[in-house]
Amino acid sequence: xxxxxxxxxxxxxxxxxxxxxxENASQxxxxxxYATEHxxxxxxxxxxTKPDIDRTPPEAVAFAxxxxxxxxxxxxxxxxxxxxxxxxxxxxxxxxxxxLIVGIVVGVxxxxxxxxxxxxxxxxxxxSTPSNATGLYNQTSLATANFTDQFGNDNxxxxxxxxxxxxxxxxxxxxxxxxxxxxxxxxxxNNLPLSAxxxxxxxxxxxxxxxxxxxxxxMYWQLPDSGGLSTIKALIYAPxxxxxxxxxxxxxxxxxxxxxxxxxxxxxSGLISYGKQCDLCNQYTYLYWQAPDGIRExxxxxxxxxxxxxxxxxxxxxxxPSDHSPLAQAHAPxxxxxxxxxxxIFYRAATSGLSQIVNGDGRYVGRQLGRxxxxxxxxxxxxxxxxxxxxxxxxxxxxxxLTADPDTNDGVQLTYLKAGSWTKQNNQVVALSDxxxxxxxxxxxSRRLYCLVPxxxxxxxxxxxxxxxxxxxxxxxxxxxxxxxxxxxxx
Numbered sequence: 001x002x003x004x005x006x007x008x009x010x011x012x013x014x015x016x017x018x019x020x021x022x023e024n025a026s027q028x029x030x031x032x033x034y035a036t037e038h039x040x041x042x043x044x045x046x047x048x049t050k051p052d053i054d055r056t057p058p059e060a061v062a063f064a065x066x067x068x069x070x071x072x073x074x075x076x077x078x079x080x081x082x083x084x085x086x087x088x089x090x091x092x093x094x095x096x097x098x099x100l101i102v103g104i105v106v107g108v109x110x111x112x113x114x115x116x117x118x119x120x121x122x123x124x125x126x127x128s129t130p131s132n133a134t135g136l137y138n139q140t141s142l143a144t145a146n147f148t149d150q151f152g153n154d155n156x157x158x159x160x161x162x163x164x165x166x167x168x169x170x171x172x173x174x175x176x177x178x179x180x181x182x183x184x185x186x187x188x189x190n191n192l193p194l195s196a197x198x199x200x201x202x203x204x205x206x207x208x209x210x211x212x213x214x215x216x217x218x219m220y221w222q223l224p225d226s227g228g229l230s231t232i233k234a235l236i237y238a239p240x241x242x243x244x245x246x247x248x249x250x251x252x253x254x255x256x257x258x259x260x261x262x263x264x265x266x267x268x269s270g271l272i273s274y275g276k277q278c279d280l281c282n283q284y285t286y287l288y289w290q291a292p293d294g295i296r297e298x299x300x301x302x303x304x305x306x307x308x309x310x311x312x313x314x315x316x317x318x319x320x321p322s323d324h325s326p327l328a329q330a331h332a333p334x335x336x337x338x339x340x341x342x343x344x345i346f347y348r349a350a351t352s353g354l355s356q357i358v359n360g361d362g363r364y365v366g367r368q369l370g371r372x373x374x375x376x377x378x379x380x381x382x383x384x385x386x387x388x389x390x391x392x393x394x395x396x397x398x399x400x401x402l403t404a405d406p407d408t409n410d411g412v413q414l415t416y417l418k419a420g421s422w423t424k425q426n427n428q429v430v431a432l433s434d435x436x437x438x439x440x441x442x443x444x445x446s447r448r449l450y451c452l453v454p455x456x457x458x459x460x461x462x463x464x465x466x467x468x469x470x471x472x473x474x475x476x477x478x479x480x481x482x483x484x485x486x487x488x489x490x491x
Contacts, residue, residue, distance in 0.1 A: 001345050014321065017146050020357050029209065040259075041101045049413055051393075051465055055197070068132035073400055076383060078251060080088070086204045094255045105381060106262070108341050117404055121140070122273065132163065133162065133163050133164035133166075133491040134162045134163070134164060134166060134168075135162065135163050135458065136160060136162065136163075136459055136460065136461070136487045137160070137161045137163050137165075137199075137200075137288065138438075138452075138457075138458055138459045139200050139204050139440075140160045140161040140162075140200070140203075140450065140452070140459075141160070141161065141200070141201065141203045141206050141357055142158065142159070142203065142440055142441070142442040142450050142451070142461065143158070143159045143203040143205040143271075143442055144156070144157060144158050144159075144161075144205065144442045144443065144444050144448070144450055145157045145205045145206050145207045145217075145275075145444060146207070146444050146445070146446035146448065146491065147207045147209065147215060147277070147436075149173075149213070150213040151175070153173050153174045153175045154172075154173075154174040154446070155171065155172065155173050155174070155245045156171070156172045156446060156448060156463075157169055157170070157171050157172075157205060157207070157217070157245070157316070158170045158171075158450050158461060158463075158485055159184065160203070160444070160461065160487060161197070161199075161200070161201065161203070162175050162489075164187070164194055165194045165195075165197045165198075165199050166183065166185055166186050166187060166197070167183075167184040167185040167196055167197060167203070167219070167221060168181055168182065168183055168184060168186075168487065168489065169181070169182050169183075169184055169205075169249075170182075170461075170485050170487055171244075171245035171249075171487055172245065173246050175244040175246070176245070176246045178247060178486075179485055179486035180245060180247060180248055181248065181486060181487060181488060181489055181490065182248040182249040182250075182251070183248075183250075183251040183489075184219055184235065184251060184254060184491075185197055185221075185235075185251070185254075186251050188251070189250075189251040189252045189254075190235075190251065190252065190255075190256075190442065191253060194275055195224070196223055196233065197221060197223070197224075197233075198221070198222040198223060198224045198225060198230060198267075199224075200376045201221045201222040202221065202222060202268075202269060202270050202271040202327075203219075203220070203221055203269050203271065204219075204220040204221075204272050204273040204287070205218070205219055205220075205273070205440065206218050206274050206275035206285070207275055207277075208275030208276050208285055209275070209276050209277060209278065214239040214361035215239060215243050216236055216237060216238055216239050216243070216275070217236070217237040217243060218234065218235075218236055218259075218273060218275055218285060219234065219235045219236075219237075219254070220232055220233070220234050220259070220271050220273055220287065221233050221271070222265065222267075222269070222271070228266065228267050229264050229265070229266060230264070230266070230267045230269065231261055231263075231264055231265075232259070232260070232261075232262070232263045232265055232271065232287075232289060233260050233261065233264075234256070234257035234258075234259040234287075235254040235255060235256060235257055235258035235260070236254070236255055236256075236257040237249065237253060237255075238253075238255060241253040241255075245341065248490075257286055258300070258303075258306065258307060259300070259307055262307060262310075263287070263289060263298060263310050264291065264296075264446060265270075265289040265290055265291060266290050266291060266292060266323070266324070267292035268323070268324030269289045269291075269324070269327075270289070270290060270324075270326055270327030270328075271287070271289055271327070272287075272288045272289075272327045272328065272329040272345065273285070273286060273287045273288070273329075274286045274329060274331055275341060277331065277333070277445075278333060278372070280333050280334050280335060280336075280339075280341070281331060281333045282331055282339060282341050282342075282343060283301075284299045284300060285299060285300050285303050286298070286343060287299070287310075288301045288327060288329070289327075290321055290324075290325060290327070291313060293312065293313040293320075294313030294314060294320040294321060295314050295320070295321055295327070295345065295347065295357065296309070296310050296312065296313055296314065297309050297310065297314055297315060297359070298310035301458075312445055313365055314357060314359075315364065316357045316358075316364040316365060316366030317365075317366045318349060318355050318366035318367075318368070319349040319350050319351045319353070319355070320349065320350055321347045321348060321349060321350065321355075322348050322349060322350045322352070322375055323375070324375070325347045325348045326347065326348055326377055326378055327345065327346070327347050327378040327379070328337055328345070328346040328347075328379040328380055328381040328401070328443075329343065329344065329345055329346070329380050329381070330334075330344045330346070330381040330383040330399055330401075330445070331343050331344065331445070332344060332360075332382065332383050332386070332387040332397050333383075333386055333387070334386055334387050334388060335386040335388060335393075335395070336388060336390075338388065338389055338390065339386055339387050339388040339389065340359075340360050340361055340387045340388075340389065341360060341387065342358050342359060342360030342387060343359040343360070344356055344357070344358055344359075344381070344383070344399065345357040345359070346369075346379050346401055347379070348373050348375070348377060348379070349368075349417050352372045352373060352375075353368050353369070353371070353372055353373075354368075354369045354370075354371040354372070354373050354379075354401070354403065354415060355367065355368055355369065356368075356369060360387075367422070368421075369401065369422045369424070370415070370422055370424045371403070371413070371415050371424045373403050373405055374405040374406075374407045374408060376405065376406050376439065377403050377404065377405040377406075377439065378403065378404045378439040378440050378441045379402070379403050379441075380401075380402045380441040380443035380449055380451075381399060381400065381401040381402070381443060382399070382400055382443045382445050382447060382466075383397065383398065383399050383400075383445060384397070384398040384399070384400070384447075384470040385397045385398050385470055391430075395470070396419065396470075397417070398417050398470045399416060399417040400414065400416050400443075400466065400468070401414070401415045401416065401443060401477065402414055402429065402432070402443065402449070403415070404432075404435055404436050404439040404441060404451075405439065406436070406437070406438070406439040411428030411429065411430070411432070411433050411436050412429040412432040412433065412435055412436055412441075413425065413428060413429070414429050414476060414477060416473075416476055418470075418473065423473075425476065425477070426441065427477070429477045429479065430477065431464070431477060431478065431479035431480070431481070432449070432451070432464060434451070434462065434481075435449075435451035435453065435462075437453070437454050438452035438453065438459060440452040447465060447466040448463060448464065448465055448466075448468070448482075449463075449465075449470065449479070450462070450464075451464070451466045451483065460484050460485070460487075461484065461485040461487060462481065462483070462484055463481075463482040463483060463485055464479045464480060464481055464482060464483070465479065465480050465482055466479055467479060467480050468476070478482065
């Protein structure tokens, strides 16, 4: 692995120029003053009461017959009676009784069916929350980050949500060669109940390199939504707590981040973030999300400056994102001071086009990548090389952007940047075909990709590594399946 291959978080977040990052928007975003971790949901309007059934017996119907003679009219024969009642009255009463009995039977039957249906629904609810509360949620989002430690070991992090809404992380250290599972939000620590996590929340994760041996981890998710909006929650695992990938990290060591409860996203917004990866990478921490007016960005240089931005949407001359647009991030480092660092955000525009926002040199630049994607498409991206301006640079900047649309039959698709031009590859990436069904993917600069793959009635997270050569387009679809990420919680 190239010694400059430093990690990137899962979903793509846009970038900042190394020399001058234009801190956009001096004022902080407005926060819903009523938003709390215990959000109220709209009241359910009771259904109207069913009208009473008219149980009056139907009137007797007189059938036409031969007209009676005057004699017959004068001397009418006595009418026969049943149980002391005239025949017509008797049959009318009997019909009414029968209708009443039928009504009672129908009512009782409906009540029994309703009761059984309610019990069945309760059973279904129980089934929707499996007895394995800490089993992997089959609609979880994914986020990933990686770093190389001071010993030269490769470290990979993957975060996900459990059936009970808890958030966990699996970590791999190349010297340990085993996945280690740690809780982030388990409902028992840091005054964070599981109700403080939106089910199916977007997730974002990044690692900030303080120096060669000390790192901080940032974690972001959404609180339950209210009125179509959702507050972003954030935690930090500080360096002094001892970030490790060879043993579980206690949930109690996660601390509130100043970004938490500060920014409001649309309910189904994607989340992407970035933390400093290297000396020639972007130097700050960034967070991106979707708001009603578009994609917003906030950043923090240090505790003294605090979080800035987030008050308005990024303007890059592009159509804004579609509702609940997927977001992905890939940062571009520069190997020399003459290069241009950038953050690169990939998303689905309201026009359905796969789009890119480049944040570099203190400005935003927008690009259309020449591919249309569906509303439920998953996007994963990573960069290769360095963003240098000099000619014949041995490792020129490139991007691999993978998309999976669950509503089509074209598998996982690739759109890539090479030699400054974007190309839409027409053939699907066959090696990643298992990722298509769930269309949930995350990737990073480590050139690793993680996706949900069905496993019976549940799912598993499968890890792939890119075996492509940035100089050889014919190798761009070469992926190797490494194995399944361990998500089992040890009790």
